[in-house]
Amino acid sequence: MTTTDIRPDDFFKLACASWISQALGIVAKLSIADLLTEGAKSIEELAQATESHIPSLYRVLRCLTTVGVFNEVKPRHFALTPLAEYLQSDNPYSLKYLAMTNIDQWRWHVFGDMFHTVKTGEPAIKSVYSVNNYWQYLEKNSESNLLFSQSMFSIAQNCQIQLLKSYDFSKVSKIIDIAGGQGLIISAILKHNPHLQGILFDMPETVVDAVKLLKAEGVAARCEIVGGDMFQSIPCGGDIYLLSYIMIDWDDRSICNLLENIRYSMPENSKVLVIDTVIPVSNDYHWSKWEDLFALCMGDGVVRTQTEFQTIFQKAGFELVKTFSPEKPLSLMELVRV
Incomplete structure (x- = not known):
């Protein structure tokens, strides 16, 4: 094996990135960032406000601090960071719904079948849900469709609209x-x-x-x-x-x-x-x-x-x-x- 400057920890981050997606989607669903608008709060306050299990919520927030989402300003007290502000509902550039749609169950089922696509060329969504594309799935599932549409709105605010303002x-x-x-x-x-x-x-x-x-x-x-x-x-x-x-x-x-x-x-x-x-x-x-x-x-x-x-x-x-x-x-x- 060739010795490099890359540590096993760098590979761990890639291999386990889906855990971060889940954690990000969970705090988005719980509106944690909205609760921190006025300043840092204890994990007990956040758990009470969201009716969550205190130890479990703490472990999720602690993990997200390692990627720049939230800051544990003192033991068991969390505050916003610039990245966490994208999770605030009243932020005009909020990406809260993107984080939420990314943990919608149907998407995890589809991506879980990517191996099938690589082997056969058939889109995973067809093998999992018997539809030709994700639009056909969303037409039949109104809650997921709404969540996905809200995520597309947020991307448009951050990307398409900003590009067009410069034209x-x-x-x-x-x-x-x-x-x-x-x-x-x-x-x-x-x-x-x-x-x-x-x-x-x-x-x-x-x-x-x-x-x-x-x-x-x-x-x-x-x-x-x-x-x-x-x-x-x-x-x-x-x-x-x-x-x-x-x-x-x-x-x-x-x-x-x-x-x-x-x-x-x-x-x-x-x-x-x-x-x-x-x-x-x-x-x-x-x-x-x-x-x-x-x-x-x-x-x-x-x-x-x-x-x-x-x-x-x-x-x-x-x-x-x-x-x-x-x-x-x-x-x-x-x-x-x-």
């Missing part, structure tokens, strides 16, 4: 948000750019209640809601067509079909903005490589390299002209028609 929409009149869900992202764009008009486009059953969020955000008068299937046709007349975190869920053929539909509907000088994870060419840590394991198990989707994206774009008649923030978890890619 210059000054010469744009209308933006079409394809598969835009309930309208969170297009609402943020319209609020940040008062001159813009928008179209929120998604499946009819998805956008049926979107008007509530658009009204709450004060942009309903500037945003038309259109129901439809993006693999069949796309609304016409947009200056920008936005695909936010969509491509990860689909195979290459489906993405080419979607882009061809957009190309058919878009005016000649319009652009397409794609927000997605892009795998960098290096061995360094990047969130995209981790997230690709989600795509591997959950359906036919895939996280792609920039070269793989370019191949798809070119096949569909587009050119990638610029990539914004490739070092971040999500990147913004700007496309034009060839």
Whole structure:
């Protein structure tokens, strides 16, 4: 065995990382971070407030201090840290629901069957739940669907919306948000750019209640809601067509079909903005490589390299002209028609 500077303890952290995910999800469900907003509290106070077993809760919090979540400021007393603030419910950038959905039982069952996927190529979710992808599972399980949707909202607040705030929409009149869900992202764009008009486009059953969020955000008068299937046709007349975190869920053929539909509907000088994870060419840590394991198990989707994206774009008649923030978890890619 070659002697290196790597200790067995470094390997232990990787092999047992799932324990941390569980601990993080548990304190999120118990809203521990909310209880520490005003300052440190004893484990007895936290256990009483959450109706939890004192010794067990202490051991969970003590473990999380080793990864920077919470600080044991004195024996058996815990306080917030910057990482723990992501667990606070009233934090506009809260990732509380991401921690919670990651310990939802169905996800553990799926990831527990990743070996099957590696051996056969069949998504684990199909072998475990007899569905083709995670969307089909969530359609049948409303509680998990709500939790997952809340986690996607939190990711959007931290990633997609921040990317789009840096994009210059000054010469744009209308933006079409394809598969835009309930309208969170297009609402943020319209609020940040008062001159813009928008179209929120998604499946009819998805956008049926979107008007509530658009009204709450004060942009309903500037945003038309259109129901439809993006693999069949796309609304016409947009200056920008936005695909936010969509491509990860689909195979290459489906993405080419979607882009061809957009190309058919878009005016000649319009652009397409794609927000997605892009795998960098290096061995360094990047969130995209981790997230690709989600795509591997959950359906036919895939996280792609920039070269793989370019191949798809070119096949569909587009050119990638610029990539914004490739070092971040999500990147913004700007496309034009060839």
